[in-house]
Amino acid sequence: MSLRLSGAGLQHAEGVHALRGVDLHIVAGERVAIIGPSGAGKSSLLGLMASALRPTSGGVQLLGENPWQLSSRARQRLRSRIGLVHQAPPLPPRQRVVTAVLAGRLGQWGLGRSLVNLLHPLDMQGARAVLAQLDLADRLFARCQQLSGGQLQRVGIARALYQDPTLLLADEPVSAMDPVLADHTLRVLCRHAESRGVTLVASLHAVELALAHFPRIIGVRAGQIVFDRPAAEVDTRLLDALYANEQLVSPPLPPASPELQLPRC
Numbered sequence: 321m322s323l324r325l326s327g328a329g330l331q332h333a334e335g336v337h338a339l340r341g342v343d344l345h346i347v348a349g350e351r352v353a354i355i356g357p358s359g360a361g362k363s364s365l366l367g368l369m370a371s372a373l374r375p376t377s378g379g380v381q382l383l384g385e386n387p388w389q390l391s392s393r394a395r396q397r398l399r400s401r402i403g404l405v406h407q408a409p410p411l412p413p414r415q416r417v418v419t420a421v422l423a424g425r426l427g428q429w430g431l432g433r434s435l436v437n438l439l440h441p442l443d444m445q446g447a448r449a450v451l452a453q454l455d456l457a458d459r460l461f462a463r464c465q466q467l468s469g470g471q472l473q474r475v476g477i478a479r480a481l482y483q484d485p486t487l488l489l490a491d492e493p494v495s496a497m498d499p500v501l502a503d504h505t506l507r508v509l510c511r512h513a514e515s516r517g518v519t520l521v522a523s524l525h526a527v528e529l530a531l532a533h534f535p536r537i538i539g540v541r542a543g544q545i546v547f548d549r550p551a552a553e554v555d556t557r558l559l560d561a562l563y564a565n566e567q568l569v570s571p572p573l574p575p576a577s578p579e580l581q582l583p584r585c
């Protein structure tokens with residue numbers, strides 16, 4: 321069993337209810353996309369799945385364990401089996417790409433090995449191989465601050481692939497990429513997950529990419545799951561309801577200027 325949320329709720333510090341009563345079961349090896357409008361709770365949901373956020377109600381089981389009943393040391397061990405790809409990877413600007421990628425295994429390496437790795441990258445070949453999949457092998461020694469937003473996202477993905485986690489979570493992983501690169505990158509992520517039996521859960525704003533790459537789609541709105549369907553069953557009716565925004569009103573058109581009004585004949 322990969323992960324289970326039972327009546328999970330999350331209230332952020334300022335009292336905002338980001339999630340309410342979420343029930344969800346994802347089995348090992350599944351590939352699931354989470355879609356929904358801005359502010360729906362997608363990142364909060366991934367935060368619960370990563371044990372980065374603690375539910376304020378209900379329960380979370382990750383890889384068969386309740387992270388919040390573990391000692392902090394055991395929780396760290398659990399987290400080393402969970403890869404989290406951020407929309408904007410929090411990488412130190414001056415860090416070299418090779419070091420950023422190899423840092424994916426810091427949770428698995430001891431302190432001594434990790435410190436040595438900071439000075440002398442220990443597995444240059446491994447880092448190059450994973451970057452090559454994402455068409456970034458030539459940026460191995462670049463500093464993170466020299467990369468574009470889309471390149472940085474790919475370094476964040478390379479780091480998670482190098483980590484080789486059991487559960488891979490990705491929060492808007494391709495939002496800064498052009499459509500071709502975004503498609504290629506999702507293909508790499510899905511191929512990695514499929515070939516290793518890794519469970520992959522990604523939030524995406526691009527619905528067409530979600531439908532093309534993920535067999536199961538979860539629609540989230542106002543902190544709740546509004547549908548959980550195979551991709552083939554997600555139709556425009558479901559999507560229109562998911563993204564309906566009653567708050568947005570188009571501004572009224574300006575009145576036509578008198579000089580543009582044509583006289584009637």
Ligand SMILES: Nc1ncnc2c1ncn2[C@@H]1O[C@H](COP(=O)(O)OP(=O)(O)OP(=O)(O)O)[C@@H](O)[C@H]1O
Nearest residue numbers: 332333334336338357358359360361362363364365
């Ligand atoms: N740290 C926080 N403190 C207070 N409220 C927060 C915090 N993080 C998120 N929220 C609120 O929780 C709700 C869900 O936010 P979340 O980031 O999970 O949505 P999202 O679906 O990922 O949005 P987006 O697609 O815009 O990234 C929103 O109302 C947001 O304002």
